Amino acid sequence: MKELIIIIRPEKLEDVKDVLDKVHCGGMTLSTAMGCGTQKGSSEGTVNEIKGLKTTINLLPKIKVEVVVADKDVEKVIMNIREVCATDHVGDGKIFIRNIEDAIRIRTGERGVKAL
Ligand SMILES: Nc1ncnc2c1ncn2[C@@H]1O[C@H](COP(=O)(O)OP(=O)(O)OP(=O)(O)O)[C@@H](O)[C@H]1O
Ligand SMILES: [Mg+2]
Numbered sequence: 809m810k811e812l813i814i815i816i817r818p819e820k821l822e823d824v825k826d827v828l829d830k831v832h833c834g835g836m837t838l839s840t841a842m843g844c845g846t847q848k849g850s851s852e853g854t855v856n857e858i859k860g861l862k863t864t865i866n867l868l869p870k871i872k873v874e875v876v877v878a879d880k881d882v883e884k885v886i887m888n889i890r891e892v893c894a895t896d897h898v899g900d901g902k903i904f905i906r907n908i909e910d911a912i913r914i915r916t917g918e919r920g921v922k923a924l
Contacts, residue, residue: 809908823892834924842867
């Protein structure tokens with residue numbers, strides 16, 4: 809099993825939910841986040857202010873989706889997420905992947921992929 813941490817533009821959330829509904833039938837966790845990538849949230853050299861402090865980093869609103877999927881579904885999820893989220897402009901987001909050792913459905917005690 810792998811956990812995919814998928815950081816996307818907020819306006820792509822519905823598309824990403826549709827992808828996960830289609831490719832993976834388990835659950836997901838979602839949170840709102842602020843972040844920046846290599847452009848530090850703005851064009852090079854721009855000075856921004858956060859709470860009155862000057863900073864060269866500007867954090868932009870993002871959505872973070874955490875989803876644990878079976879190993880066999882990982883590439884399918886990545887491909888489909890890229891299909892709906894790639895705009896060819898900077899800031900489309902990122903997917904991080906972590907190994908997940910086990911999962912337990914608390915209600916039934918099922919383990920592993922059965923618990924997803
Ligand atoms: N190395 C990182 N660690 C943690 N979060 C990151 C990292 N890189 C990007 N993110 C998160 O992903 C969001 C989108 O990043 P973004 O797509 O701008 O990445 P990028 O590397 O700058 O790629 P691009 O050049 O296509 O913009 C960021 O706002 C941040 O929340
Ligand atoms: Mg960027």
